[in-house]
Amino acid sequence: MTTTANPTRGGLTARALPPENLVTAGEVAAREGTAGRPRAADSSAARRAAGSVPSAATGGEAAHPTAVDSGARHHRPAGRLVGASVRRREDPRLLTGRGRFVDDLHPAGVLHAAFVRSTVAHAEVASVDLADVLATPGVVAAFTADDLGLGDISARLARPVEEFVPTDMPILARDRVRFVGEPIAIVIADDAYAVEDGLEAAKVTYRTLPPVVSDTAALAPGAPLVHDNAPANTLVDVAMFATPGIDEVFAGAACVVRVRTKTGRQNALPLETRGAVAEWIDKDGQLVLHTCTQTPHQVRTVAARSLGLDEQAVRVVVPDMGGGFGIKCVVGREEIAVAAAALRLRRPVKWIEDRKDALTASFLAREQRYDARAAFDAEGRILALDADVVCDMGAYSCYPFTAGIEPLMASAEMPSVYRVPAYRVRGRAVTTNKAPTAPYRGVSRPQYVMVVERLFERAARELGLDPVEIRRRNVITEFPYTGVNNITYDPGSYRESLDLCERLVREEGWYEAKAAAAAEGRHLGIGYSCFSERTGYGSAAFAARKMEVVPGFDIAEIRMDTTGAVTVTSGTQNHGQSHETTLAQIVADRLGLDLAKVRLQQGDTDRITYGWGTFASRSVVVGGSAVGRAAAKLADKLLVLGAHLLGTEAGEVELAPGGGVRVRGDHARAVPYTAIAEIAYLKSNLLPEGCEPGLAATASFDVLDDGTFSNATHACVVELHAGTGRVEILRYICVEDCGVAVHPQVVEGQCRGGIAQGIAGALFEQVTYDDNGEPSATSFMDYKVPTALEIPDVAIHHLETPCLFTETGAKGAGEGGTIGAPAAVLNAVNDALAPTGTELDDTPVTPETVRNALANGPRAAAAPTGEEDR
Amino acid sequence: MTAESTAQARTGYRERQLVVLDVNGTEHEVLVEPRRTLVDVLRHDLGLTGTHVGCEHGICGACTVLVDGRPARACLMFAAQAEGSAVRTVESLAGPDGELSDLQEAFTRHHALQCGFCTPGFLMLAEGHLAACPRTDKAEIREVVAANLCRCTGYQTIVEAIDDCARQRRNREED
Structure with missing residues (x-):
């Protein structure tokens, strides 16, 4: 028997946080007399930084004071390990090359698999001829869907068909392919080189169908259908929270602002691609599937169903993993096909995805379009939020989350950290002839936070308010707070993080630096983002999405x-x-x-x-x-x-x-x-x-509540270079609150890594397709993963509002960096562009758009956003 | 011509050559196809799986090893090209009893690795750089670090770890 924790709402008592709960590390260090290390909060360090701001662009030490001493973060009883940045126990093996990743497994007699993949975006498969494949030296076998007879991957929401259209993802395509890279056959050879030879000999003939390569094309009247049972190519269509009278609120508001934006399709891109080694073990009567998954039991469940085995006959083992970021928390069709091949051949079979397949044929994320409006009163208080969200989910629903993962997240949580009295949202998932979508670190929150933060900046500009002040007037300050979206927010430090972050930016002299730059004709901008991150979604939260399979x-x-x-x-x-x-x-x-x-x-x-x-x-x-x-x-x-x-x-x-x-x-x-x-x-x-x-x-x-919300405010300072259109990040500050940090150094690592991925989405990375649905980014030459020269150092400051129901007081910290960064970067870019009158809302912000915006000068109107495909 | 012989002619499959490699000071003989890359020989023929493969087209740098002391992409070299050179992999860094080197210590101290997949590449990149440029500075280290990709850390702690190691080496030299 197991017992289930049942933290109740009663645990979240309404009370103002005592000030001692909100101690910055710098203050603790000062109080404890350990303030020896340079800190950004240290005013003398700040003055030094301010004095050297113009040269800070080169990344000088003064502009990058080291983050606060995390060891002094909060009062920790002597001997207590929670709160201590002890040496990571993973490190010795990973540093000495003794980690064991999936491609390091080499069972005796292992065979190597690769997939014949569709070369067209949308077609009926007329024939698959593998004769030459089988004749290739070293090739042992090749199987099509008909050969293996596997069950499909089926992800479901318990919603009516008007809200959710169920579709299935076959392990290998049968008579229809829906994106370039879709697996059609698995080829197995005695080494990884021979299997590539075999792939080249495959002959597939297609009867091509017109491809659907954008959300707007998918929704156009008379559009070709990606799935015949999904009218208007719509897999999810949910309207939520239509507060009565919301239209009247907009009609009577002092200020209404609108943001229309499109965000680029991204790849979560763990450095280790996906992979699996499958082997039937007679002694145990088990198929052992070694695979780099974030969710081993879900892989077992799907593998057993697809293969027609009891779950006890499937053992999923996860070796060391080279990252995941969400792409590995859904069940991939390839690992099931590899398992089936191992069963059929009674030999171990290995599949290691190559980078081209990882970029084009795995799972992608983030391609969304927003049309959002917000109404404010004359003092800058938000009155209403109205949004239409369309997520381009590609060809299939992912297991177990479905194509609802992005639109349902955005719809449920878009009011963010603000007291929004009226809210209406429509969230849609459309299907297109592109690689399917999986959760990616942040899931919709990088996008909707960016939209909401742009709305606030735009309202501030229209109302003549300071962009921080308008946020200050709207952030939730009393907890627990139940929002218009029926979510109850546990205590956080929204206002305090905003205040501290702004103070740090001021003390470091960035406002003066911006004015000085403007006087020289340079383009500096300062941008903020204030947000929360729901962490520890329990079964209640996933059930609220009406997932048929309910994690938690x-x-x-x-x-x-x-x-x-x-x-x-x-x-x-x-x-x-x-x-x-x-x-x-x-x-x-x-x-x-x-x-x-x-x-x-x-x-x-x-x-x-x-x-x-x-x-x-x-x-x-x-x-x-x-x-x-x-x-x-x-x-x-x-x-x-x-x-x-x-x-x-x-x-x-x-x-x-x-x-x-x-x-x-x-x-x-x-x-x-x-x-x-x-x-x-x-x-x-x-x-x-x-x-x-x-x-x-x-x-x-289990978390039977609405989860626990970490929060943060980010500030970003950029300089735009007129000649090249380059966006240079001069300074990045993060004030975060994830409750009690079990290991502060690890939390900082999560923040920095997350921010790097957020910056990547804001400025660099995008998976694009041509009109035929052919992916353009097939290597790292075309998919621009930022390096150490693009990603700045990040100064991190901690606040601590403990979670009231976790064992340690900790809240989650995995995604916040990624969530906050696009908004901060985009707001900074637009702050720098303010004199030109141009606003850029789409991501990634490319050098070309920045250069054009600067070249077009003050009178240039913003290019209409959200109207056409980019 | 049969399909099989066509394929043989096309790929040269089965044609193998004896390659002698000096890896971490040990001589190895391997019988491999001419097209076999250095990283595949290291990993799958010699069992030195510490060197990782991230892209197979020379961008990510996870496969970085030292060839005659200089960082090289082992995915872009054929094993045969490494004949006559001294190859060093991440397995060479720690002491014989597994004791971490000063560079490895700096990486763990600074939390310069999370998933650890790119780490061997960064270690070898840094090992090569510090040997060639012991008086390096942080800006130069950042440029060197930009040769490789990391998806977890945001790079800051990698730069700091290498800089810290460089300073400590210089301090020891001066003592």
């Missing part, structure tokens, strides 16, 4: 062995987030153990009942709470047995630091865990009556 909980199992060391198994799945360190910190604290005595294992469906893996910034919230609860349950048994050995009652004892049980108030009377473990395993005859042998516990945790 997680399970943790803990065992103590005879040496007093513990093994913890979590259903979450590390792929760079440092779970081996952070989840172990939580358990070590609970049990008073050294970190070295706690081992975390993940990524093996045979080792834990079920898990929901890692996505949506859930792991420290849900998984962290589950391991904490499992440790607490184990502690209960340790106390009972310890008391028994000490000849007293469980109520009289407590856990002792270092791993033991002692009598309260008489610490000399103590037994170490090893003595308890001895009777639990090796001398069970000494156990108290009715006590079962063994030291193990299982617990689960």
Whole structure:
């Protein structure tokens, strides 16, 4: 039996946060006398920075003061590991080349697979001729959909057909292909070179159909249909929260602003591509599927269904993972095909996606179009928000989230950190002849935050208000706050993060720098974004989306062995987030153990009942709470047995630091865990009556609430270069609040990495297609992943509003950086462009658009946005 | 001509050559197709899987190794081209008992790696740079780091780790 945590809304009491909950690290450092390190908040450092602003463009030290000392972040009881930036336990193997990634697995006799993929965007498959493939030296086999007879991947929402059209994704295309890169056949050879030779010999004939290559083309009257059962190429169409009287509010408002924007299609782009090694193990009667997935149990569920096996006959094992960012939290068709081939051939089969396929034929994200309006009163208070969101989801729904992942996220959460009294939204997912969409870090929030923040900037400009002041008048300040979108926001530091961020920008002298630059004819701009990040979505939140498969909980199992060391198994799945360190910190604290005595294992469906893996910034919230609860349950048994050995009652004892049980108030009377473990395993005859042998516990945790909201304010300072159109980021400041940081250095890493990906979306990366649906970005020459020369240093400042229902007070921190960065960058660009009268709302902002905007001068009107495809 | 022989003629499959490689100070003989890349030989023939493959077209740098002391993309070299050169991989950095080198220590201290997939490439890039330019500075390190891609860190901590290592090496030299 497992128990499920049930944090209730009652835990979120309405109270003003005491000021001591909002202490910046700089202040703590000053108070503790540890203020030796340079900090951006340090006014002398700020003055130095301000003095050197013009040269800061070259990335000088003064403009990039190091972030605050994370170790001094908050008052941490001595010996407590949560809150300490201990050395990552993952690092030694990863630094020495001893990590084990999926392509490092090399079972004896392994064969290599690759896929014959569609070369056209939309067609009926007339014939597939693999004779020459099979004749290619080294090729062992080749299978089509008919050969394998696999079940489709089916993702569903429990919504009426007017709101959701169910479509299925076959493992291999049968009679129809819907995007360039869609797999048609799997080819297996005895090495990775021969399999490529085999692919070249495949002959596929197509009866081409007109491709649908944009959302506007998809929605055009008489458009060709990507799926015959989806009229108007619409997979999801949901209208929500139409506040009565909203049209009258717009009609009577002092100020109405509008933002129409289109955001570029992106690839989450983990450096490690997708891959799998599948093998049938006779001894276990199991198909073992090694694959780099964020969600091993979901892969098991889909693989078993598709292959027609019981789930106990499928074991999914996840090796070290080279990133994921969401693209690996959906089930891919290739890993199922590889499993089927391994079953058929009774040989191990490996598939490692190449970069071209990763760029063109995996899962993409982020291509959205917004038409949004906001109404404000004369003082800048927002009165209403009205948005039409269209997400180009490509050819198929992803499992388990469906094509609803982006429009439902945007629709539910768009009011963001503001008190929006009236709200109306229509969210649509359209299907096109492009590679399908999966969640990507932030999921719609980078886009809607950008839209909302642009609306506020535009309103500020129209009303003659300072852009920070207009936000200040609208951010939620009293918690819990239940919004017009029926979501209850737990306590955060929206206003405080905004105030601190603005203060830092002022103290560093960027406003003076901007004025000085303008006097010289240069184009500096300052932009902000203020946002929250819902983390730890529980089953209630996913059920509210009407997903038929409802993620949310997680399970943790803990065992103590005879040496007093513990093994913890979590259903979450590390792929760079440092779970081996952070989840172990939580358990070590609970049990008073050294970190070295706690081992975390993940990524093996045979080792834990079920898990929901890692996505949506859930792991420290849900998984962290589950391991904490499992440790607490184990502690209960340790106390009972310890008391028994000490000849007293469980109520009289407590856990002792270092791993033991002692009598309260008489610490000399103590037994170490090893003595308890001895009777639990090796001398069970000494156990108290009715006590079962063994030291193990299982617990689960779910968030039955609306989750917990991390928040942040970002500020970005850019200079636009008229000659080249380059957007140079001179300064980036992040004031974040993710509650209690289990490992502050890891949190900062998540912030910086997330911001880099947000900047990438704002300025660099885009997957484009030509009119035939042919993808243009097939290599890193065309898909511009930013390097160290494009990504700036980021100064990070912490606030801490603890979560009231997680075991540690932690909130999630995985996505905030990515969510906030596009808005901050775009606002800075537009601030710099303000004298020209041009506003750029589409992303990525390219050098060409910036150069044109600057060249066209003050009177140039903005190119109409959102009207045509780019 | 049969399909099989056509394919053989087209690909040269089965034609192999003996290649002698000096990797991390050890001599290896491998019998490989002429088209086999250095990174595939390192990873799959020699079992040195620390060197990773991220793009196979020379942009991401995950496969960076040192060839005669200079950083090189092992995905863009045929194994045969490395004959007569000394190849160093990430497996050479730590001490024999697994003790991390000063560069590796700096990476873990600065949290310069998250998923760790790109890390061996950055380590070898830095190892080559620091050997060639011990008096390097942060701006130069940033330019060097821009040769490779990392998707997790945002690069700042990688630059800081390499700079820290360079400073410590200089300090030790002066002592």
